[in-house]
Amino acid sequence: MASLSTSSLSFKAPSIQSTRTSQVLRKPLSFKPISFGCFQSSKNLRLQISCAAKPETVQKVSDIVREQLALSADTALTAESKFSALGADSLDTVEIVMALEEKFNISVEEADAQNITTIQEAADLIEDLAQKKPAA
Amino acid sequence: MVDKGQVISLCRFLLRAGRQYPDYNIREYAKRRTLDGFRMNKNLTDHSKVVDAYVEGKKQLEVVERLVKVYLAYPPKTKNIMELKLQ
Numbered sequence: 001m002a003s004l005s006t007s008s009l010s011f012k013a014p015s016i017q018s019t020r021t022s023q024v025l026r027k028p029l030s031f032k033p034i035s036f037g038c039f040q041s042s043k044n045l046r047l048q049i050s051c052a053a054k055p056e057t058v059q060k061v062s063d064i065v066r067e068q069l070a071l072s073a074d075t076a077l078t079a080e081s082k083f084s085a086l087g088a089d090s091l092d093t094v095e096i097v098m099a100l101e102e103k104f105n106i107s108v109e110e111a112d113a114q115n116i117t118t119i120q121e122a123a124d125l126i127e128d129l130a131q132k133k134p135a136a
Numbered sequence: 137m138v139d140k141g142q143v144i145s146l147c148r149f150l151l152r153a154g155r156q157y158p159d160y161n162i163r164e165y166a167k168r169r170t171l172d173g174f175r176m177n178k179n180l181t182d183h184s185k186v187v188d189a190y191v192e193g194k195k196q197l198e199v200v201e202r203l204v205k206v207y208l209a210y211p212p213k214t215k216n217i218m219e220l221k222l223q
Binding site for chain 1: 140147
């Protein structure tokens, strides 16, 4: 099963599905170490996969991004929108990450924070940290 | 030589330190001031000026951290009205 995951990580799924396999496929390559951790934790629980972010998390992240960047209500925010495409520079990204930290009560590491470029990545990181926290 | 990553992490450290203040006013001020300060110097091209700004930022970080300890020794007794949720 582990070898299956490494080969499947090289594909990028085009759309958000609720099935198990395509949620795994959606994981970007830079998150490879985290996905192994996800596999280990998912084997002893429920059907819902723990790797990909829940839609409500993505929605909350989008709301915060929209507020921070002062976007109008009709700009479309998908999970794959990049912050730079929305007009955010690196300082805005720092501000967004700080706002997300406060909202979700998590603590993002330096290295992780540098790598966040899209809304989906932010949501995935939040889910990951929210999971690890109760275990700690 | 100060690179972009160092500047961004200095900003992050300053924002994190500023978050720890118990007093609403100084907390908001710290956040506002760091973001304004970094945005003001965003377009500097002369590297020596960038280094000067970075050193200044480091000094401010020390000040903020020292003051956090002082403020935490005397936390405010009541919550500021701005912190209360609207009902």
